[in-house]
Amino acid sequence: MKNSFRKWLLWAAILAGLYTAPVLFGVFELNLLLGASIFALFSLSLNLLLSFTGLLSFGHAMFFASGAYGTALVLTRLDGCSLLSAIFVGAASAVLVALVLSPLLVRVGGHTFAMLTMAFSQIMYATVMKFSHLTGGNDGMSGFPIPPLVIPAVGLIDMSLERNFYYFSISILGLSAWVMWFFTRTPFGSIMVSIRDNPDRVTYLGFNVPLSKAIILGVSAGFAGVAGSVYALFQNMVSVDGVLGPLSSFTPLINCFIGGLGTFIGPVFGTGIGTILLELMSAHPEQAQLVFSLVLISVVLFLPGGAIMLYWKITSRWIVLRNKFQTAILKGNHES
Amino acid sequence: MKSIRALFPSVIYFCLLCLYIISGLDTEPAIAFTPLKADFSTYDPNKPEIISGDTIKVGLLEPFSGQSAAAGEISNWLLGWVVHDINSQGGIMVDGKMKMIQVIKGDTATQPVVAKRALQRLILKDKVDLFVGTAGSHIAIIGNQMAEKYQKIFMNYSAYSVHLMNAQNFNRYTFRTCSTTDINAKALAYYFSKTPIRKFYILCQDYSYGQDFGASIKKALEEFVPDAEIVGEVYHPLWLKDFAPYLSKVQASGAEMIISSDWPPDSWNLMLAIDQMGMNIPVSGQFFDDPRMSQNLKNKKAGLGNTVVNFHLCNVETELNSRFNKIFHDRYKDNEKVQIAWPSGVVGGVIGHFYWLFDVIQRAGTMNTEKIISTWEGDTYESFSGKLTMRKCDHQAVMDMFVSPLVSPSKWSKTGDGLGYQDHGIRIPSDIVISPCPEGLK
Amino acid sequence: MDAIAVMLITQGIHGLAYGMLLFLVASGFTLIFGMMGILNIAHASFFMLAAYFAFQIMQWSGSFWLALLLAPIAIAGLGILMERLMLRQIRKFKLGKAVVLFELMLTVGIMVCIEEAVKNLWGTDPEIVNAPELLRGLVQFFGMTYPVYRIFIIGLSCSILLLLGLILFKTRLGNVVRAAVQDADMAGALGVNVPLVFTLVFGLGTWLAGIAGVAAAPMLTVFPGLANQMMLDSFIVVALGGFGSLFGAFVISMLLGELTAFGIQFFPGYSTIILFGFMALVLTIRPSGLFGEKE
Known part of the structure; x- marks a missing residue:
C-alpha cells in the first residue's frame, strides 16, 4: 500500500514538474525538456521489449521512424487533417509495420532477434532513400503545416506557440507513458514477464506465446510511433539520419541501460542523464559522444542496474533492490 | 571679473572638447578595416583570442563531429582568418561603437535534427547576431527556416543545391554567396x-x-x-x-x-x-x-x-589575388598540418565571401537586420578573383x-x-x- | 580479349579482393561468436583501428612491413584486454541469460568509444597510407592490367586462411579450440582450460581483423567511417554463413564480394535492399544460417 502510494506520488511529482516548467524556463530549456520527454517515451516503449519481455531490438528506430514519416506524410499530402488524427496515423503506421514484421520476429529471440531487427531497419533506411520523391530522401521532409488543436466547445488552440505545443505534447506523452505503465500491471503484463522468464510454462498455461509476443511488439511499436509522431510535429521536420541513422536505435537502448534495466521508470532517468550530459558537453561536441560511450561502458561494467541501482544503493535499500533486480530480470530466462 | 576668471577653465575645457570631437570626426572613416592588413604569422584557428563584452556574435553552423567534421574545421579556419584580421584592426564600427567579432560554434554533426538544436542554442541562448554555414543542403534548409523564423541573417557559403533558393525555399534573411550545382x-x-x-x-x-x-x-x-x-x-x-x-x-x-x-x-x-x-x-x-x-x-x-x-582559383590574375596568394603562401608554405600551400577553391573563395559579409555590416553601420538586408541586396564587392554581386531577386551571388x-x-x-x-x-x-x-x- | 570480357574478369578480381578482406574480418567475428556466444559489434572497429595503427607506425618508421607485423599484434593485445577486463567482468555478475544483453551493449559502447577516440586522436580528415614500393605498380596478364596491391591482398588472405586452417584442423591446439567452440561446458569438463582458450580465440579474432585493417589501409584511405560498412557486411556474412561456421563465412564473403562488384556493374543502388532482405529471409527460415550447425 505504502509502495503504491509512493509510486503515485512519483507520478504526481513528475507531472507537476512538467506542467510548471513553462512558467520557470525560457523557450530553449522548454524545447530541451520536450525533446528529452519524447526520447523518454521512445526509450520506455523499447524498455517494454527489453526489460519486460527480454528482447533486445537493434532496430526500434524503424517504429519511431514510421510514426514520424506517417505523421509528416499525412500532414503534407492531406489538407485539413486534424492534429490528433495525424498523431493517430503515425501510431497506426508504426503498429502496422510491427504487425507485418511480427510473423518473422516472434519466432526468434536473443541475437537473432537483434540482428533481424537491425536488418529490417536497414531495409527501411534504404527504402526511404529510394522513395525520395515521397520522403524527401536525404533532405527529409520539413515545413509541413501543423494544424491547431480543436477542442469542442472551447475552440482552436494555436500550436505554433511554443508553450501551447509544449502543454499539448507533454499531455500526449504523459498519457502514453501512463497507459504503458498500466499495461504492465494488467494480467497481460504478467504474461509478458512470464514469457521472458519461462515461455514453456506460459504455453502450458494455455496462452499462445507467439501471439502474445506479437501483441507486445505491436504495443511497443505503437508507443514508439506516438513518440516519433510528436517528434515530427515538434521538429516540424523528419530526416532519415535523425530517425533512422545508426545511432537512433542505439540511443534509446543506451538510455535504458544507463537508467536501469528491470524497472519501468529507468529509461526516463536514463534519458534525463543523457540529456544533461550532452548539454554539459555542448561546448565540446567533438568529445560528447566519447564521454557518452565511456559512461555506457562504466555502467555496464560496474553498475548493471543503472542509475536506479545507484539511487537504491545510496538510500541503502540496495540489498532489497538487488534481490528485486535479480528476480526481475536476471534469473531464469530460459529462452535461447 | 571674478566670474569671468571662473569661466576661463570651462572655456578651455570646451575648446578642448570641440577639438577632440573634430579630431574624432576626422579619424572616424579611417577606422574602417581593410582586408589582409593584420599580421597572420600568429594566426592559429585552434587558439582563438578570447573576446568578451559587447561583441558582434557570429554563429558558425558546421559539422564539428561525425563523418564530415573536417569540413567544419576548415570553415572555422577560414572564418577565423577573417575575424583575426578584422579584430586586430580594432573591429567594426556598428551602432556607434567599435565592436570585435566573436565566433560561436554550433555543431550540426551533418544531421538536420542536431543542426536544428544547435541553431536554437545559437539563437536563443548564445544570442548570435547572425549565423553562417553550412555543409549539406539538408542542413542549409534548416538554416533557411530558422533564419526566417527568428529573423536572423544566414549566410550560406557552402550548400550548392539549386532548390535552396527557389520560390518555395527563398526567404529574405538568407543570402547564398557560393555558386550552385x-x-x-x-x-x-x-x-x-x-x-x-x-x-x-x-x-x-x-x-x-x-x-x-x-x-x-x-x-x-x-x-x-x-x-x-x-x-x-x-x-x-x-x-x-x-x-x-x-x-x-x-x-x-x-x-x-x-x-x-x-x-x-x-x-x-x-x-x-x-x-x-x-x-x-x-x-x-x-x-x-x-x-x-x-x-x-x-x-x-x-x-x-x-x-x-x-568560384575562385588561386591562378586568377588580379592584383588583390596575388597579394592574398603571397600572404597566404608565406603563412602556410612550410606548414606540416595544413597541406594547402595556395589558397585555392573554397579556401580563398570563402575567405573572400566572409570579407564581403563584414564589409556589408561595416557599410550598414548597424547590426539591424533590415538595414543589413537592404545594404546587401544588389550590393557589389570587389573580392580576390573579381566582382561579387548579390542578386536581389533570390539572394544568389552572381560572380565569374x-x-x-x-x-x-x-x-x-x-x-x-x-x-x-x-x-x-x-x-x-x-x-x-x-x-x-x-x-x-x- | 574484348573489352567486355576484360571488364568481367576485372570485376571478378575486385570482388575477390574485397571478399577476402571481408572474410578476414568476418572469420574472427564468427569464431568469437561461435565460441563465446558474444556478438562483438565492435569487431569492425578493430579493423578500422588497425588501419590507423598502420598509418601511425608508418609515420614513425616508414615501413609498411613493420606496420603489417606490429599493428595486428597491438590490436590483438587490445582485444585480449577487452576480453579479460571487460567481458569477463560482466560474466562475474552472474546475470543469467540477461548477460547477452549486457555483452551486446558493452560491445556497442566500445564501438562508439573506438570511433570517437580515433576522431579525437587523428581527426576526421582521411589519412593516406602508401603501399610499399614493391607492391605499387600494375601486373600484366592475358592482355589485361591489374594493380599488384590487390593481388597481394588476395595472396595474403589466402595464406592467412591456409595458416588458420592448418592450426584449427591439424594441431592439438586447434582441436581444443574447435571442441570449445562446439561445446564449451563439455570441453571444460574434459579438462580444457576454457577461459584461456576464450582469451586466445578473442585475441586471434581481433588479430585477423587487424591484418585486414592494415591490408586495407593502402587500398582505401583511412578514415573513421571505415568501420561502418564493414560492420554491416560482416553481420550479413555471419548471419548468412551460420554463427560459428568458418566455411560458411568463407563462402558468403566471396559471394558478397562478387555481388558488390557485379551489383555495381548491373544493378547499382539496390544491393543493400537485396542483401538485407536476403539476410532477413534466411534468419527467419533458418536462424542458424545457411551453413551453421548450431544456434
Missing part, C-alpha cells in the same frame, strides 16, 4: 565546348547534392556541348570504401572524362583508386584539386587533366566562374614541380553561367 555544371560544360573532349561519364554521390549535380551537368552539356555523349551515369553511396568496381565500369565504357560531384573523403578515394588501377581518365568537378590528395598519387598519369571548376585543368609540373603545387593548376585559370563570365531569377521571385 547549375552554375558549376554550366561553367564546366562551357569549358568542355572549347575542348575536344566529348565522351563523359557521370559518377556522383547518391544523395540530393550528387543527384542535383548529375541533373545539372546533363542539362548543361545539352546546352553547351550538343554533340557530347554521356557514356554512363552511376550514383554511388556516400563514404564508399572501394571505387575499383565503379572504375572498371568506367574503363569499359570508353569515357574520356569522368564528371563527379564527390567531396572528401570520397573524392580522395576516387583519385587513389584511379592511381592504383593505373588509369589515365581524368576527373572533373569541384574537389579534384586537393593538394593533400594529389601529393600522394604515385602514377604519373593519375590526376593529369583533372578539371576543376570553382573559373576552370583550370591540372598539369605537372605546376608552379601552384606545394613543391613547385608536382601536380597542380596550369599557370593561369580560365575565367568564365558570370552572364554565361548564371540562371535567370527563379519563377515567382522578383
